[in-house]
Amino acid sequence: MKVRVDQGRCQGHTLCAMVAPQVFELDDVDGHASPVDENVPAGREAEVREAARSCPERAISVGKDAP
Amino acid sequence: MSDRKKNRYHFDRHTPQYRHDFEEVTREMQERCPIAWSDTHGGHWVAAGNREVFELAARSAGVISNDHDVTGERRGYQGISIPAPTRAGKGGFLEMDPPEQRHYRQALNPYLSPAAVARWIPVVDDVVRACIDEKIEEGRIDFVEDLANIVPAVLTMAMMGIPLRNWDIYNEPAHAVIYTPPNSPDLARVGRLHEEMRRDLAGQLAEIKANPRPGLVNALLNLEIDGERPSDEDLLGSLHLLIGGGFDTTTALTAHAIEWLGENPAERERLSRERDTLLDSATEEFVRYYTPVVGGGRTFSADCEVVGTRFEEGERLWLSWAMANRDPSVFPDPDEIDLAREGNRHTGFGLGVHRCIGSNVARTVFKRMIVQVLDRMPDYVCEPEGTVHYETVGVINGMRFLPATFTPGPRLGPGLDETLESLQRTCDEQRLADPVTRRGTKP
Numbered sequence: 001m002k003v004r005v006d007q008g009r010c011q012g013h014t015l016c017a018m019v020a021p022q023v024f025e026l027d028d029v030d031g032h033a034s035p036v037d038e039n040v041p042a043g044r045e046a047e048v049r050e051a052a053r054s055c056p057e058r059a060i061s062v063g064k065d066a067p
Numbered sequence: 068m069s070d071r072k073k074n075r076y077h078f079d080r081h082t083p084q085y086r087h088d089f090e091e092v093t094r095e096m097q098e099r100c101p102i103a104w105s106d107t108h109g110g111h112w113v114a115a116g117n118r119e120v121f122e123l124a125a126r127s128a129g130v131i132s133n134d135h136d137v138t139g140e141r142r143g144y145q146g147i148s149i150p151a152p153t154r155a156g157k158g159g160f161l162e163m164d165p166p167e168q169r170h171y172r173q174a175l176n177p178y179l180s181p182a183a184v185a186r187w188i189p190v191v192d193d194v195v196r197a198c199i200d201e202k203i204e205e206g207r208i209d210f211v212e213d214l215a216n217i218v219p220a221v222l223t224m225a226m227m228g229i230p231l232r233n234w235d236i237y238n239e240p241a242h243a244v245i246y247t248p249p250n251s252p253d254l255a256r257v258g259r260l261h262e263e264m265r266r267d268l269a270g271q272l273a274e275i276k277a278n279p280r281p282g283l284v285n286a287l288l289n290l291e292i293d294g295e296r297p298s299d300e301d302l303l304g305s306l307h308l309l310i311g312g313g314f315d316t317t318t319a320l321t322a323h324a325i326e327w328l329g330e331n332p333a334e335r336e337r338l339s340r341e342r343d344t345l346l347d348s349a350t351e352e353f354v355r356y357y358t359p360v361v362g363g364g365r366t367f368s369a370d371c372e373v374v375g376t377r378f379e380e381g382e383r384l385w386l387s388w389a390m391a392n393r394d395p396s397v398f399p400d401p402d403e404i405d406l407a408r409e410g411n412r413h414t415g416f417g418l419g420v421h422r423c424i425g426s427n428v429a430r431t432v433f434k435r436m437i438v439q440v441l442d443r444m445p446d447y448v449c450e451p452e453g454t455v456h457y458e459t460v461g462v463i464n465g466m467r468f469l470p471a472t473f474t475p476g477p478r479l480g481p482g483l484d485e486t487l488e489s490l491q492r493t494c495d496e497q498r499l500a501d502p503v504t505r506r507g508t509k510p
Contacts (some may be wrong), residue, residue: 015422
């Protein structure tokens with residue numbers, strides 16, 4: 001499973017990092033979120049789907065083929 | 068009585084009783100009715116459970132509105148205050164919905180990002196140093212009036228691009244409009260102070276429009292939404308929002324934390340000793356436990372069903388960040404302060420598209436104040452008889468006075484006025500109020 005954060009949409013609301021703290025990190029410069037690794041670690045898929053569903057900006061895409 | 072509203076609770080957060088019984092009310096609502104209907108203030112829903120608050124605040128953007136339709140052009144929604152405020156006027160972008168709201172956030176984010184805030188640390192440290200120097204030889208301080216009111220106010224001025232010395236025009240009204248009850252004999256005086264602040268802010272807006280200088284005011288002046296500039300009224304609403312968000316909230320957090328650390332000297336000593344590992348988690352824990360902004364009002368913009376309750380368009384909702392932060396299903400021992408609490412998914416900055424835009428500022432200013440207090444007055448003792456909390460916690464869980472004594476020490480530099488004069492030059496010369504983006508500073 002792959003995960004991606006669209007930096008043009010991300011507003012740094014931090015919800016993804018709340019829901020899946022092992023998967024998303026917040027940038028020290030602009031506060032935007034990005035995946036620690038675009039390949040989601042095994043066992044964290046549900047969390048990542050949850051994070052994607054929680055993003056108010058719909059900035060997180062999840063898929064087999066993305067990015 | 069409609070079946071939808073079978074979970075009922077008499078909820079009035081504007082009474083002193085609610086402040087007094089907060090933990091009991093929270094427990095009762097979370098056990099019996101994490102979403103309840105209350106007939107108070109014209110009738111409204113209350114979300115008290117963490118999961119309910121999360122689902123409604125973060126995941127229901129399509130059916131929840133912050134709109135404050137002051138001119139009656141749309142559906143007459145009343146914004147984020149319950150009951151609706153008597154004073155007309157929209158509360159800036161906090162009382163707007165996306166996509167309009169998103170334009171404001173995008174314009175302001177680069178001024179409030181972690182990197183932008185980090186650049187202000189030397190200024191913050193010098194203001195804190197000067198505030199403490201004013202009191203250090205005396206061995207007496209009021210942590211609210213002499214420190215926690217001043218530092219957030221000065222930094223907010225600086226970030227906005229308003230002269231630092233003007234903090235005093237904004238300071239008292241920014242706090243007093245929150246804590247002064249509607250029946251207070253002091254209301255007329257507070258109204259005059261507030262008017263003075265409004266006049267100064269409108270003057271700053273005009274001045275910066277004519278002679279641009281960096282800062283949040285300038286960011287809003289350059290804002291275009293679909294090719295159009297927002298009205299001055301909308302800009303002023305947003306500037307008042309930045310002041311409201313920048314002042315009373317951080318004051319409330321800092322004062323409460325200092326009070327608690329004074330009551331728990333062993334924890335204070337531990338925090339000081341282990342600050343490198345403990346200060347971050349302690350900061351989040353104080354935000355969770357004290358939740359300075361206790362909640363926010365919303366309006367359902369469509370009929371919907373969320374977490375098992377059906378809501379109708381037009382109904383009002385109170386999202387309680389404060390109660391969600393005490394939910395035992397998310398926070399073990401929720402009514403205890405654990406400075407090392409892990410996985411602290413608190414709602415203290417709100418949730419969703421309206422989440423606090425100044426959270427990085429708040430955290431930084433708080434930490435810089437705490438660290439210098441720990442270093443320079445490590446043995447302070449607060450005086451409970453002179454300590455004054457806000458009588459009600461309907462809007463902000465704040466404090467008015469926190470007097471304390473401590474072993475006097477030496478001054479380290481000039482007093483506040485002189486410090487602000489030299490810091491003003493620093494701000495101007497280094498253009499500290501410029502935005503910072505991923506690609507560096509934007510002129």
